[in-house]
Amino acid sequence: MRLEEVTSALEQSLSVTGLELIAQGGQKYVFGCKLEDAPAVAKVVLLPPGPDSIYVLERAQREVEVLAAIDSPRVVRVLSEVVELDFTEGIQAAAWVEECLDGQDMRHDLEKPWDFDRCARLIVHLSEGLAAFHELEVVHRDLSPANIRELSDGSFVLMDPGLARHLAKSALTGIFQPGTAGHRSPEHIPGGDVQPVSDIFALGILAYRALTGTLPIDPSGPEDDYYRRLRDYDSPLIEVSCPDIPAPLREVINRCLKRQPARRYLDGLELVEELEKHGKTFGAYFIDA
Incomplete structure (x- = not known):
């Protein structure tokens, strides 16, 4: 899977711009970006093939669901819902946007x-x-x-x-x-x-x-x-x-x-x-x- 394919999918599905990869580990990518001209972070989690994909997707949805329900400066804010992405060779992923934190x-x-x-x-x-x-x-x-x-x-x-x-x-x-x-x-x-x-x-x-x-x-x-x-x-x-x-x-x-x-x-x-x-x-x- 090419990085260009990921960034293109994020731009279309989450309406973010200026994507720049800032971290990658295991099955997760983190991009710096802008959402409505404000700094943000886009997170992408690749879904494993087979039945385990549902558990990874549920975990991502759980994370975003929890964050969306909380309004506290002590908890990172989520800025979008989870979207599911489909790539070439049958690869799938879950993605969402959070506020950009410094430090x-x-x-x-x-x-x-x-x-x-x-x-x-x-x-x-x-x-x-x-x-x-x-x-x-x-x-x-x-x-x-x-x-x-x-x-x-x-x-x-x-x-x-x-x-x-x-x-x-x-x-x-x-x-x-x-x-x-x-x-x-x-x-x-x-x-x-x-x-x-x-x-x-x-x-x-x-x-x-x-x-x-x-x-x-x-x-x-x-x-x-x-x-x-x-x-x-x-x-x-x-x-x-x-x-x-x-x-x-x-x-x-x-x-x-x-x-x-x-x-x-x-x-x-x-x-x-x-x-x-x-x-x-x-x-x-x-x-x-």
Whole structure:
């Protein structure tokens, strides 16, 4: 399949112009473009041949459906519906348009520990993003560095809910245990029940990793061993690695990382309420601050 064929199909189906390939990996293409003269991003996901194509298409439709229902500066905005594209040699794809975000995703800035203020800002902004998801009874399920973008103004935006689960729509739950190794919750183990509280655990992992450069539960080795550690091991307390951490930040991270779901914040809404009580540590980072 030629790149020119892809860009031509996008121009016709999504009314975008100025297409420029900015990322390609596996079965996914990302193009910078303009939509009605405004900067945007076009995403293309190739559908595998055979019966699996329906699951990939449903995942794309799920991602766009979730994003279209959310209006929050902490969540990337979708600008079109999903369109299906047909190419030569029987190749098919799903494509849609999202807003263009500056900055970079969190993967690219984990080489050295963050300061406490930046971590507090991360927690507030992601809790607001998760609250928008959880208010709609949607679980993100893959809160990992690749899906978090830090913008040039220092704010954080939640992206790529392609693995999201709508609690009221069982048909959209998928057929496998989703998530990124190292960033899964104990509920992600086979047979587990991933809920909003699982996103809270993943947020705790992100904060812990940002401050320490390490993951609280080691994902290395066979996957069965990793799942056993998730099920049986408690996450280390953050103050062991960060003895000078402010008490409110310490308490929030440690509670997010409780192995037992009932001991965490139950969802993003409850976490936001807790953060609002600690104005000195978190208050400056809320949307309406």
